[in-house]
Amino acid sequence: MKRKGLLIILSSPSGAGKSTLARRLMAWDETLSFSVSATTRPPRPGETDGKDYSFKARPEFEAMVAAGEMLEHAEVFGQLYGSPRAAITQAMQEGRDTLFDIDWQGGQQIKQAMAGDVVSIFILPPSIAELERRLRSRGQDSDAVIAGRMAKSQAEISHWAEYDYVLVNRDLDEAEAELKTILRAERMRRDRQPGLTDFVRGLNREFDER
């Protein structure tokens, strides 16, 4: 019997290293499925449709919501963001875990909808000075945009206590190792190993045939 795939939610303020860590996890475990968020916001330079985001016109996005095709969605700064259900359902049925790089609003909705199948992880920055430094080092945003992100970061951090695991990203390699540890351990939980029932049945048969 195949196990049902897990939904792994990574949330953090922008600049805490979440996207880099998500990429590293994807490279580490090729069975992982990445949930590409849909959004109505326009692509930024360097973003690829279908990889970074699935870019949608608002009517198309709203039609998907109406048809129940979004597992979660929310409006942020006037733009819609959501997680299309189809890829997630397919990965779960194939026994593959899905990684979500989403904010607390999306995380909360997925936890409500899929409770037992969700593992949620919040990534904190070591300090706010470091968070701002990382945001500025991208060098693509104005001071006003940075200020807006910092306000959003503070709001995001206020939700840290809703997550199963919390880690502080002081060092990327260390944080990566911690994420892998969490995934490995979660996969060892009894209720994530449906094959055990058959395995123990086999042990009992062996006892009885002695």
Place this chain on the structure above:
Amino acid sequence: MKRKGLLIILSSPSGAGKSTLARRLMAWDETLSFSVSATTRPPRPGETDGKDYSFKARPEFEAMVAAGEMLEHAEVFGQLYGSPRAAITQAMQEGRDTLFDIDWQGGQQIKQAMAGDVVSIFILPPSIAELERRLRSRGQDSDAVIAGRMAKSQAEISHWAEYDYVLVNRDLDEAEAELKTILRAERMRRDRQPGLTDFVRGLNREFDER
């Protein structure tokens, strides 16, 4: 703020490698405290009082139970076994995790009493043939004793589904690594990191002072 120590329950049928794995965990993490079980059964050759077991006369054991000094206790094959409370409470207060090498009866009582502070792990043998081989290779027991242990093993295995984590000990090094992974991940759970509240308070102060 110091975190409260965890109670880590290792259970398995005799011969599945539990005691070896417990010893390895103790060697790996010197902050771990091992809960030395008390028992009324006589010492076996090579067993040290206060290390393998705390050997007690029955009246003394029963007085401890009456005084509430056992966190759990049970009678097996006419002998009493129990976990003295004092060392466990002390370790928890010091923020050190305690390792229990106990059977399902003891595990069940500790889970009832200390719910949120318990992580329970069941270790399965790869096969019953291998379990019997390991039991016989100790070379100290008669066929009748082996038969009794095998019956007890089957009963013990029947409780595997009451544990948080289950692992199959096919290889000691691999099983040891899996146990360490579980411990590391459990310590990263939000509710096991009381220091996070202060840490996030510090981040908020940093936001507000910008």
